[in-house]
Amino acid sequence: TYGLPDWFANARREHTAVRHDVALFDQSSFAKYLVRGVHACAFLNRLCTADVDISVGRVVYCQWLNEDGGIEADVTITRLHQGIYWVVSAAACVTRDLHWMSRQRGGLNVQIDDITERYAVLGVMGPNARRRLQPLTRASLADADFPFGTSRQIELAGVLLRATRITYVGELGWELYIPWDLAEQVYQALNEQPMSHAGYHAMDSLRMEKAYRHWGHDISDEDTPLEAGLSFTVDWQKEFIGKAALLAQRERLRSGQLNKRLALFQLSNSDTLLTHDEPLWLLPENGAPRRVGHVRSSAYSFQFNCSLAFAYVEDTVAADRGQLLQQQFELEVADRRVGAEISLRSLYDPGNQRIRR
8 A cells, every 4th residue: 555554553552662661573584694714804804894803792883895885785793702703684685695705705714604594583672671681681781781782692581592782773672692492482581571572664663763774775785885874884994895995985075076975854744655766856945956866765753753764865965964954855755745854864862872771
């Protein structure tokens, strides 16, 4: 349907539970790889925009680029031991990621294993996540002992599993990586706590409010971190595939010649729903409206009661961040243009206070 889908009310309830209490997600479909060997760190550092020579138990978010600076993968990397890394990627990217790593391995001593089907993943997300999980484990989940961006093995509900404090929904939470044969035991224990269940429609709404990108929609091998607003993941002091192209693009950005930038748009009309590919129009102060892009992904925000959309502004106004934010935009939906307010940062908790408490 182009109107309200039959799951809309359910997604709203799930969204509300995540924002105000706690909810349980099944994230088992996310791709997972084990990369190990004496050259594992050097190998991943060649692929990753961020430095992965980190302490054991730390998690970093970064991208893998091609020689043109385009984003081949959007991943989180956890260092398990000196020569062992845990990589999490998008659900649909297993074959693609494995092929990319195989191509780039060369003569390095690295073993790459797809462990996606070895582990179930339960995400416990919401402001009360710690309160619900702590009774199930003797490991301290306090912020001082288990800060954001860390991962470790803990025993929870009698099962040894990997708990990673990270989020794709913008709230306090942990992703629990559980051996498949023990997943039901952990699931039953979690359900003994007051906890809602939530699905991917709610997750999509939540991640859009936080301006979290999704590979294959908002970012792809034709989009660079600078265009996508992900330059914070780039360590310019190290070498990685695509760095030369990214450096050249950074110079164009500094000279006001980068005419493509990803932005988040909030519709002024609360009743308008989006799918994707809707045309994006710029309304300049002088001159006729012109089309400057199209919607890459969208979701209804239950926090702000309106549709949100990611779209690249491909126009000269994108070169200057301040100038871009002063422009007026509309999205064309079913032959009707609706006002859309632009933002280059998260609409919900832009200071990331809620995920770090």
